[in-house]
Amino acid sequence: MKCTKWAISAHFLFLLQVEAFNVAVIEELNRLIEPAVEAAGYEFIGLEYVAQGRHSVLRIFIDSEQGINVDDCATVSHQVSGVLDVEDPISGQYNLEVSSPGSDRPLFKLQHFEQFLGQEAKVRCMVPVDGRRNFRGVIVAVEGEDIILGVDEDKVTIPHGNIDKARLIPDYE
Incomplete structure (x- = not known):
């Protein structure tokens, strides 16, 4: 089957529209959920939304100075459900x-990267940086809206957006 330039462009445009829709949904969910979590007395770490029809999942990460237990998750679930x-x-x-963030803690905000300077992380980009989308390296710095990762012998600058x-990659040693 022969692909035309138009078909490839239309497919790419569709993917951009889907991505824009997902970003808008995530922003709206963050706007609604963060105050509800904080009103319940917990730190809102972030959320993941995976749209898969009837099997879609909205995963919310919370934390507190005392740690998180099942009762904390139930409290937040009830608050957010409302x-x-x-x-x-x-x-x-x-x-x-x-859920609690766990030892492989997700990093959503610039402040999260600042909080864990010097620790190893896995980062997946939406658009390739230096020809790659996946990186594993040490969080070296946060400069403005950019994350600097030490990958092998190089430093890679990844825009937070x-x-x-x-x-984070847990260090079990």
Whole structure:
């Protein structure tokens, strides 16, 4: 089958539209959920939303100085469920999960990267940087809106807005 330039462009345009939709949904969810989590007395770390039809998942990460237990997750789940039921930002079915960040803590905000300077992280970019989308390296610095990772013998600058997913790599030694 022969692909035309138009078909490739249309496919790319569709992907951009889907990505823009996902970013808008994530921003709206953050706007609604962060105050609800903080009102319950917890730190809102961030959220992940994976849209997969009936199997969609909204995963919320919370923390506190005392750590997180099952009762904390239930409290936040109840609080957030009420907000989501009223606001209804997600059409269709989804599963709500509330979790502690864990040892492979997700990094959502610039402050998270600053907090864990010197630690190793995995970062996946939406758009390639230096021909790559996946990086594993030490968080060297945060400069403005950029994250500087030490990867092998090089330093890689990744704009925070280009990060699709980032997590700490636990050091079990």
